[in-house]
Amino acid sequence: MSPSKTYGSGETTVQALKNVSFSVPKGEYVAIVGESGSGKSTLLNMIGALDNPTSGNVLIDGRDIFAMKENRLTIFRRRNIGFIFQAFNLIPELTVEQNIIFPVLLDYQKPDRKYLEELLEVLNLKERRSHLPSQLSGGQQQRVAIGRVLLTRPSLILADEPTGNLDTQNSSEVIALLKNASKRYAQTIIMITHSQSIAQTADRVLQVSDGVLTDLGRCAE
Amino acid sequence: MRSYLSLIPISARVRRRQNRMTILCIIFAVFLVTAVFSMAEMVMRMEVERLKEKHEQEFTIQAILDTNMGQNLFLIAGVLFVLILIAGVLMISGSINSTVAQRTKFFGMMRCIGMSHRQLARFVKLEALNWCKTAVPAGVVLGIGSTWILCAILRFVVREEYTTIPLFGISLIGIVSGIVMGVATVLLAARSPAKRAARVSPLLAVSGNSEEAKRVYRGVRTGFLSIDAALGVHHAKEDRKNLFLMAGSFALSIILFLTFTVLLDLAFVSCVYGFLVIIALVSILNIMNSISLSVSGRMRQYGAMRAVGMEGRQITKMISAEAVTYALSGCVTGCILGLAIGRVLYNILIEGRFPYAAWTFPGTQLLIVMVYVLAATFAAVHAPSRRMRNMAVTETTNEL
Numbered sequence: 247m248s249p250s251k252t253y254g255s256g257e258t259t260v261q262a263l264k265n266v267s268f269s270v271p272k273g274e275y276v277a278i279v280g281e282s283g284s285g286k287s288t289l290l291n292m293i294g295a296l297d298n299p300t301s302g303n304v305l306i307d308g309r310d311i312f313a314m315k316e317n318r319l320t321i322f323r324r325r326n327i328g329f330i331f332q333a334f335n336l337i338p339e340l341t342v343e344q345n346i347i348f349p350v351l352l353d354y355q356k357p358d359r360k361y362l363e364e365l366l367e368v369l370n371l372k373e374r375r376s377h378l379p380s381q382l383s384g385g386q387q388q389r390v391a392i393g394r395v396l397l398t399r400p401s402l403i404l405a406d407e408p409t410g411n412l413d414t415q416n417s418s419e420v421i422a423l424l425k426n427a428s429k430r431y432a433q434t435i436i437m438i439t440h441s442q443s444i445a446q447t448a449d450r451v452l453q454v455s456d457g458v459l460t461d462l463g464r465c466a467e
Numbered sequence: 468m469r470s471y472l473s474l475i476p477i478s479a480r481v482r483r484r485q486n487r488m489t490i491l492c493i494i495f496a497v498f499l500v501t502a503v504f505s506m507a508e509m510v511m512r513m514e515v516e517r518l519k520e521k522h523e524q525e526f527t528i529q530a531i532l533d534t535n536m537g538q539n540l541f542l543i544a545g546v547l548f549v550l551i552l553i554a555g556v557l558m559i560s561g562s563i564n565s566t567v568a569q570r571t572k573f574f575g576m577m578r579c580i581g582m583s584h585r586q587l588a589r590f591v592k593l594e595a596l597n598w599c600k601t602a603v604p605a606g607v608v609l610g611i612g613s614t615w616i617l618c619a620i621l622r623f624v625v626r627e628e629y630t631t632i633p634l635f636g637i638s639l640i641g642i643v644s645g646i647v648m649g650v651a652t653v654l655l656a657a658r659s660p661a662k663r664a665a666r667v668s669p670l671l672a673v674s675g676n677s678e679e680a681k682r683v684y685r686g687v688r689t690g691f692l693s694i695d696a697a698l699g700v701h702h703a704k705e706d707r708k709n710l711f712l713m714a715g716s717f718a719l720s721i722i723l724f725l726t727f728t729v730l731l732d733l734a735f736v737s738c739v740y741g742f743l744v745i746i747a748l749v750s751i752l753n754i755m756n757s758i759s760l761s762v763s764g765r766m767r768q769y770g771a772m773r774a775v776g777m778e779g780r781q782i783t784k785m786i787s788a789e790a791v792t793y794a795l796s797g798c799v800t801g802c803i804l805g806l807a808i809g810r811v812l813y814n815i816l817i818e819g820r821f822p823y824a825a826w827t828f829p830g831t832q833l834l835i836v837m838v839y840v841l842a843a844t845f846a847a848v849h850a851p852s853r854r855m856r857n858m859a860v861t862e863t864t865n866e867l
Contacts, residue, residue: 296579296670317583324581335576337474339481344468349580351471394580 263288265302266459268452272401273432275425277439277448279462286438286454287406293436294327294404295319306402324353328395328403330424332410334387336379336394342366343375346393357397365393369423385416392420396427403428405437409444421447471586475594482566488756489562489595490602493649495749496555497606498613500548500648505614505641507544513632539815546812548644550726554719555652558753561712563595563660565760568709574664575671588661595657596650603649607642614641659708692788695781699788702765710796713757717797718804720750721836725805728832729812747839754840755847758790762851769855779856786852787845794844802833 263285270276280286291297293304295311303310306326314322336345346365347357366372369389379387388408395403405424409417421444428435437448445451451462468474479486567574574587582590618636621629692700704710723746762769769782777785806829813826 291670296668317585320578320581320583329579335579337573337576339478340468340474344477347468348471348474351468351473352581352586354470398581 263292263299263454263459264457266454266457267302268459268461270434270436270450272434273428275428275435275437275447275449277437277445277451278454279439279445279451280454284454285457289454289459290404290406290436290438293402294329295323321353324349325398326401328398328400330388330391330395330403330405330408332407334379334384334391334411336387336390338379341376341378342371342382342390342393345379345390346397349394349398353398362397365396368426369393383416384412385419388412388416388420389423392423392427396431399431399433401433403433403435403437405435407438407440409439409441417441417444471582472590472593475590475597479594479597485566486598488752489559489566490598491752492555492558492562492749492756493598493602493653494606494609496551496652497603497645497649498609499551501607501610501641501645502613502617503544503547503551503641504644505610505636505638506617507540508638508640509614509618509633509636510540512636513629516631542815543812546726546808548648550719550723550808552648552652552655554716554723555648556656557712557716557719559595559652559656560659561709561716561753561757562760563591563657564663564709564712565757565764567591567660567664569760569764570664571667572671574667575669578667578669584665587667588665591661591664592654592657595653599649599653603646606649607645610641610645611637614638693784695777695785696788699785699790700792702761702785703789703792709761710793713761713793714796714800716753716757717750717794717840718801720746720753721798721801721840722805722808724750724836725802725809725829725832726812728829729809729817750840751843751846754790754794754843755850757793758786758844758847759851761789762786762855766855773855779852782855783848783852786855787848790844790848791841794840798837798840802836805836806833 266289278286278289288297292299295304298312303312305311309322311319311322337348340348343362343366346362350357366375369392371386371389371393374382374386379390382390388411392408403424408424409420412420424435424437425447427433437444439445453460453462577587577590615635618632618634622632622634703713727746769785772785773782809829810826
């Protein structure tokens, strides 16, 4: 079964999202584009169960995430969903390696050493493993954040403008990494981006404008 | 790193400066209690010795406890224990609260990468307990040391009835009560900030804007105040719990002060002066810490105000208005409660023993307290407002 997400409307005083409904099959790499304020971040936050929809639901692997109790939801989130942010959001006092294994520790598990080494290799962070985030460049920091997400092997990765703070060179590296990972471990990626060229690398592009979602379909490559 | 809790000592090392004041508060509480109880035991031992010589028969501590003096001594120690506990809890709770408020974004991020409510609450509590590791032993050692010094003063300077007081006695009651005090204050103090931290929404990490997420319920009422002063008062009143904690810790130092002055009328005057000086010092530290924390929590807001043209003088006025609001509300509650407790203590301790003694209204003491607190407040405003004035506008507005 592929994960499918059905959407209802979100309404405060402004209707941020209007009966958005779509589904994403497992392993697909989806880009969401749209003007600022169009509701794409709201959409992403709801998929990640950070924000509650006013009505409607989100199904991941066939499970309605908003039917779960808060505690269950946290555990579900840390095992199945990984977040990547524009602002990296690393823990400043922890080294690269400690940052990457932290979510695994939160789940009271032992980090998979072999996979960790592999990730550090792939992310090109081997020599940097005992550095602090403040000693890294923006691109390196974002690669740490990606490593942190990948180590828990989530089935769904949500990224809110992961390259928003990076230059072109670093951006394409980060995107390539994410894309490879999704291929390799059959992980679904949903990513918000402002960049046309990044959107073009995706399997599918969704556009949100004024809370309405349009499927722009596959990009011609 | 074995567990997510290993982050606690790591981040404690990094945040050493921010935590210094809180640790000082714990040391102070542990020290006071250890010293008070140790002194009580020393006096007790002396009495036992004296009675032994007089009556040439065995006297136990139990027998002394049954006497009027024994009961009085431990009653005082008990009242002080409770007061110091409350004072410690309020002070420490206040500073943990401020640090939690400043770290909402960090907590949001933790929630985002999968920390549950319960784990977050545990994290904050253990972080607080971690301070005890250094603070409790330090407080106990200081307490024992000052007991020795006080005993020496009583024996060689005051003399009279104290020539037989033990010099280097170590009181088990003192040590145990000090440790209990330290751990109890911290655990009690961390409860509400831990809950507050656990409530932080993971959305904060995504939006990256913790200040906007704070909902403002009421606008500023300027009335007869100018806008800068009105803003300061508003900041103080904005968060009810914070106002309560701030005013409470001001009030508690006043209550402690007024209670100790009652003890001045009792026999062991000299130790009381020592404690008064310490209480005064700790109150200043606490006031400075609270105000400095409050200012650093609003750095960005102040930066924005500077950016739209608020001058340094107005910044100072705004911060002073906030501080004075805390100080005044603390003063009023502290004086009322302090007078009441002082009166009751006086009744029990002094009027019971010396029927001719009459309670007088401690007008001078009250005046001293008021002047002292206000002076401390203005001194406390000085450093953070200068820091604010000298800071480049862009530095604060760009700060994440």
